[in-house]
Amino acid sequence: AAGVIQSPRHLIKEKRETATLKCYPIPRHDTVYWYQQGPGQDPQFLISFYEKMQSDKGSIPDRFSAQQFSDYHSELNMSSLELGDSALYFCASSVIGEMNTEAFFGQGTRLTVV
Amino acid sequence: DQQVKQNSPSLSVQEGRISILNCDYTNSMFDYFLWYKKYPAEGPTFLISISSIKDKNEDGRFTVFLNKSAKHLSLHIVPSQPGDSAVYFCAAISTGTASKLTFGTGTRLQVTL
Numbered sequence: 001a002a003g004v005i006q007s008p009r010h011l012i013k014e015k016r017e018t019a020t021l022k023c024y025p026i027p028r029h030d031t032v033y034w035y036q037q038g039p040g041q042d043p044q045f046l047i048s049f050y051e052k053m054q055s056d057k058g059s060i061p062d063r064f065s066a067q068q069f070s071d072y073h074s075e076l077n078m079s080s081l082e083l084g085d086s087a088l089y090f091c092a093s094s095v096i097g098e099m100n101t102e103a104f105f106g107q108g109t110r111l112t113v114v
Numbered sequence: 115d116q117q118v119k120q121n122s123p124s125l126s127v128q129e130g131r132i133s134i135l136n137c138d139y140t141n142s143m144f145d146y147f148l149w150y151k152k153y154p155a156e157g158p159t160f161l162i163s164i165s166s167i168k169d170k171n172e173d174g175r176f177t178v179f180l181n182k183s184a185k186h187l188s189l190h191i192v193p194s195q196p197g198d199s200a201v202y203f204c205a206a207i208s209t210g211t212a213s214k215l216t217f218g219t220g221t222r223l224q225v226t227l
Contacts, residue, residue, distance in 0.1 A: 004157075006158060019201070033215060042203075043158070047180060090157050093214065103148055104207070105157035 006091050007024035013081050013113050020074040021109045025093030029104075031055070032074045034066060035090040037108075043090060049074060053063045117141045118206050120218035127225050133191040135221050137204035140185065144206035148215070149178060149189045151200045158203060162189070196226045 005024040013019050025032050031050045035043040045058035049068040058065075063081075068074040078085060088110050094103035127133045137147075145166040150158035158172045164178045164187065171178050179191045191198055193201040201222045205215040 037158075045215070092157075094215070102151060102160055102163060103207075104160050107157050 001105045001108050004091055004093050004104050004106035006089075008109060009107065011109060011111045013082055015083060015113060017081050017113075018080060019078045019111060021078070021089050021091075021111070023076070023091030023093075023106060025031065025072055025074070025091070026095075026104055027072075029072075030095035031094045031103075032068055032072070033092040033094070033103075034060075034074070034076050035092065035105075037090060038084075039087070048078070078096040078111075083113050085102045086111060086113045117144075118204060118216050118218040119202060120202075122221050123219070124150045124222040124224070127194045127223065128194045129225055129227050130198055133189075133198065133225065135202050135204075135223065137187045138164075138185055139187075139206055139217050140180040141206070141208065141216075142185070143208040144216070145204075145209045146191055147178070147180060147187050148205045148207070149176070150203045150205060151198075152203060152220070153200050161202075172193070185218065191223075194223075196225050199223055199225050213221045 007022045016092045033048040034046040036046055045099045046060040047066050052068045064078050068077045088108045090105050090108045092103050092105040117140050146165040149161040152158045160174045161209045162173050162178050164180050169180050180187045201220045204218045
């Protein structure tokens, strides 16, 4: 079965550079979420989209932005990268319904800022 | 403000026995709950979900119980297997906002031989 696809799996950037992370949700899922997980920490919610519209915003820095495109894939853009941005970035997609509620996560993108 | 809480940071269970993981929540607007299993440096793996209109959902070795009046849910794993050793998160969604999975803090389960 198709899963949530994230690319790239690994990314190394220098300080002050820009990074773009991509997420391809499961077909028919209507909500996409982005999470950041630092070393030894729980996932922190960044932002979510419902039917291509931003629906909620968490602890996302102003240097970060995200959008969901017409084909439902989402991109997280991170500018002026800092060492502290090094983390695992997870994308999840979900569908909610009386008969079927599920949310699946991608394998994550490991971003290392040097 | 932790709206979803898992008060036991760790749990050790013998292989073949039942593992019971607990989760409490404070937001009465949550109407769907999900359980995830997570290994280090991997994405959470969806296990099972339950709607707030139900009190039980079962899928193979996994059963989730919901006590809405107590704002409490639990995940039962029977029988426990060594491969179940991982961190388990419960998560909740409010369809009023339909916008974010709110996670608990996780419980590390170790299944011993």
